[in-house]
Amino acid sequence: MFDCHIHTNFSTDSSMNIEEVIKASRNNNIGAIITDHLDINYMIPGKFIFNVDDYFKKYSSYRNEKLLLGIEMGMRPDCIEENREISKKYNFDFILGSVHVVESNGSYYDIYGNDFYEGKNKKEVYEAYLKCMLQCVREHDYIDSLSHIDYICRYAPYSDSNIYYDEYNELIDEILKELILREKAIEINTRRFEDKKAVAILKKIYKRFNELGGKIVTIGSDAHRSENVGNNIHIAKEFAEECGLKAVYFKERKPIVLE
Ligand SMILES: [Zn+2]
Numbered sequence: 001m002f003d004c005h006i007h008t009n010f011s012t013d014s015s016m017n018i019e020e021v022i023k024a025s026r027n028n029n030i031g032a033i034i035t036d037h038l039d040i041n042y043m044i045p046g047k048f049i050f051n052v053d054d055y056f057k058k059y060s061s062y063r064n065e066k067l068l069l070g071i072e073m074g075m076r077p078d079c080i081e082e083n084r085e086i087s088k089k090y091n092f093d094f095i096l097g098s099v100h101v102v103e104s105n106g107s108y109y110d111i112y113g114n115d116f117y118e119g120k121n122k123k124e125v126y127e128a129y130l131k132c133m134l135q136c137v138r139e140h141d142y143i144d145s146l147s148h149i150d151y152i153c154r155y156a157p158y159s160d161s162n163i164y165y166d167e168y169n170e171l172i173d174e175i176l177k178e179l180i181l182r183e184k185a186i187e188i189n190t191r192r193f194e195d196k197k198a199v200a201i202l203k204k205i206y207k208r209f210n211e212l213g214g215k216i217v218t219i220g221s222d223a224h225r226s227e228n229v230g231n232n233i234h235i236a237k238e239f240a241e242e243c244g245l246k247a248v249y250f251k252e253r254k255p256i257v258l259e
């Protein structure tokens, strides 16, 4: 098994070092892909970006069959070419594409913060989020896998923050079709996998991905600390199989099916 979404201290919000990742992945008998955050044009200058030269200088000697080097790139409409250039310039194993920031009425909002939700109801917020994601998967075609489609559910201030497929089926279908058209994977992010209800609700989206012709998923814990490396990834593999999808990891930008 492989955990395809792990943050180390090149990410603004993680202090994990690579030795801790290696130790945790050995203890769990899994492979690991480091995917530090690069959110170009983030609203606070210097946050959620890192020097990619330094990343490869520091980590290349650790690279092996079980420890691969990727990146989590923040997708937004104003950094497509910059991201694409970086994707070409460095020999990543894997590129995750994420929506962490949403453009709404000409301004950019962090989904993690409160401002984005003010003065809008859940439907307006979730439609803006999914519309932004749709635009991003169309334009940021250098990615290998779309990360955490349910990212907003972690932070949205509603008593029920789940994304119900039936409520947003048109937008979700468009997103899934764009991924399928480009032969991209979608990620099963296990951060919310402790919540059985959330997992059941998410399943409809992944089953739909399969119905529309989607084939592959990547699985990632999104660990920022060593104790979370590999969290629930085996359960996520079963989840993938139940949805008719194959779990893969990426090496040198190519998908490899996990047995
Ligand atoms: Zn993310």
Ligand SMILES: [Zn+2]
Pocket: 005, 007, 072, 222
């Ligand atoms: Zn992440």
